[in-house]
Amino acid sequence: MEIDASAKWPVLAFFGSALLWLLAGGVLQLIASIQLHTPAFLSNCAWFAHGRLAPAAQNALVYGWGMNAAFAFGLWLMARLSAITLRHGGWLFVAAKFWNLAVTLGVLGILAGYSTSFELLEMPRFVTLLLLAAYALIGVWAVTTFSIRNTENVFASQWYLFGAAFWFPWLYAIAQVMLFKAPVRGVLQPVVNAWYVHGLYGLWFIPVALAAAYYFLPKILGKPIANYYLAPLGFWWLACATAFAGGSRLIGSPVPVWIPTLGVVANFLLVVPVVIIVLNLFGTLSGSYRALSGSVTLRFILLSMAGFVLASVFNLALSLRGLAEIVQFTLVTELRDWLIFYACFSTAMFGAAYFMLPRLTEREWRSSAMVKTHLGATVIGVVLLTAGLALGGWQQGRLLNNPEMTWGGLTQALTPWLIARTVGLGLLFVGHVAFLLNFIWLACPCCSQRTAPAQFQNPADLELPAVSSPNPPESPATEGHP
Amino acid sequence: MKNGLALFLWVFLTLALSWAGLLLTAHRQLGGLAQYKDPADETLYPQPMSGLADQGRLVYQDLGCVSCHTQQVRREGYGSDLARKWGSRGSYARDYIRDNTVFFGSSRLGPDLRNVGSRLGDSGQPGEYEEWFYKILYAPQSVAAGSNMPPHAFLFDVHPVAGRQPSAKALKLPTRYAPPAGMEVVPTPRAQALVAYLQSLKDTYDYPVEKSRNAPPAKPKEGGH
Secondary structure, three states: HHHHHHHHHHHHHHHHHHHHHHHHHHHHHHHHHHHHHHOOOOOOHHHHHHHHHHHHHHHHHHHHHHHHHHHHHHHHHHHHHHOOOOOHHHHHHOOOHHHHHHHHHHHHHHOOOOOOOOOOOOOOOHHHHHHHHHHHHHHHHHEEEEEEOOOOOOOOOHHHHHHHHHHHHHHHHHHHHHHHHHOOOOOHHHHHHHHHHHHHHHHHHHHHHHHHHHHHHHHHOOOOOOOOHHHHHHHHHHHHHHHHHHHHHOOOOOOOHHHHHHHHHHHHOOOOHHHHHHHHHHHHOOOHHHHHHHHHHHHHHHHHHHHHHHHHHHHHOOOHHHHHHOOOOOHHHHHHHHHHHHHHHHHHHHHHHHHHHHHHHHOOOOOOHHHHHHHHHHHHHHHHHHHHHHHHHHHHHHOOOOOOOOHHHHHHHHHHHHHHHHHHHHHHHHHHHHHHHHHHHHHHOOOOOOOOHHOOOOHHHHHOHHHHHOOOOHHHHHHOOO | OOHHHHHHHHHHHHHHHHHHHHHHHHHHOOOOOOOOOOOOOOEEEOOOHHHHHHHHHHHHOOOOHHOOOOOOOOOOOOOOOOOOOOOOOOOOOOHHHOOOOOOOOOOEEEEHHHHHHHHHHHHHOOOHHHHHHHHHHHHHHOOOOOOOOOOOHHHHHEEOOOOOOOOOOOOOOOOOOOOOOOOOEEEEEEHHHHHHHHHHHOOOOOHHHHHHOOOOOOOOOOOOO
């Protein structure tokens, strides 16, 4: 397919760097996690101080893995749904280089002690312009591809990608100006920070994940999105409510009370679009659950949808003042963001990769065992981390609110949960390594599939999306429409 | 939803509205918050930080202490921050106007530090009190049993005493954490700045306006301002 051919190298470049960041961020995250129950681990060097490692890991994962993967998937899907080739892909290479250079400098900057200490904006100021310039190139490509589309209809996935393509740079630029260029004073800083963090998760990562779900479900199942007429309402409602929901992160903080209240109201309003999206997605899937056994992509997408619903539930729960009194500042807060970023977004990108990469490279995944390892590790890891962080966070919150409880006792009670956290992250890491190996075999031109026939399995035995999906229509732009 | 321009305008509007509604409005309300002059002692509160403490703020920022420590005390009746003696009152927005960078934080893997300077300062022995901070930075377990805070030994110089005058600032550590005989542990300038910053963290002054607004008699209001 011509469109896939035009997208091949830019997508591989973005996705390859995304995977390297996933592993690098994973290593940093594991070390930081181990330090919480074995404090002396690697603590002699300032570069490995926990307070530097934890944000460095988070930034490597969010800007390295998350953004790169979203670029790869978003550009490919935008080209496909607009039924037009990705032109002048060489510029995207340049953009990828600059983006990754900026993230590398940023993460090293945090480790070296140039952190700003604002959540998800920790990267030192000197990388800001580089990041924005690289993003401009990428965003312009997505939007241009959309605006010269060859299709009549605009599909739901395109709204989400188009919206996200604009929301991220605006959020980022505004946060940079209001926190560093012309800094606001006092408690306004955390307000801006909360607005940015909530926006980044809710208006960038969730839309990209939903774009994947809205695309792959009808594509693989060969049937339109259920109740599609509700989808536009779901999109706009989600966008408007999420944009106002950031204040809910500041419940009980010394800010004017209307700020968290507005966030709480917005979070309650979010119930409606979540229900609409569930009707759309699970409605499409209902009756076709047997197709799950044949498609890895579909299983990851199902996981992503479950992650979306869970994240929404936790978001709502953290908006209830009574509950927030207990679980705010605990592992549950971390879990809410992790569910969005990993359980919802990252799994969607894994699913997308299992679908798009074989088509782009015109090869097959080499090892089905690796695919199974990745899927299995992800499922078990997500369940373990969700249960561990939720229960551990609940206990932590109860003990925090009990003034009789000494700090040593509290730490002791928390330690098993922190160990469970390390185990969960370790499991996910194993899955990522398996995925990377498979990716290298698939994408590297020097790894010819003929060189190792002993390991090559009959495609029928592999859980290949290519085999499992009914022949997709060449112009998918109209799918989903009743 | 077929018109690209309309889509763009709506996408723009969603974020622009939230920016204006949330950030600009908050800025209009709080941007002009000023110090309060106490009529009795004619002093402006909150008092500005000392130069050394402000350097310490940069160390606090670069080491990412905010990853595990919040700097916000929740009001009476919401959580047990006050019962844990993390402050004598809930934090107000005005407390933060002296901070060049505000470290609210979102995780309490470690205790809240907003008033850490006043909490321990009542011992009446400032030298010992300062030393407590150095010890918890160098070997947290030596003063806080069961703590999972990673040691920050890189903020200290461990060098032989031989051939020089022993440092007045050398830490007196329990045997288990002490350096080998003939060595001493001395805080670096970065550690000294950080401790000066931590000791400066105390919101002891209660502003009349905020106090009356947050007073419990009727139904206590949420938030601080």
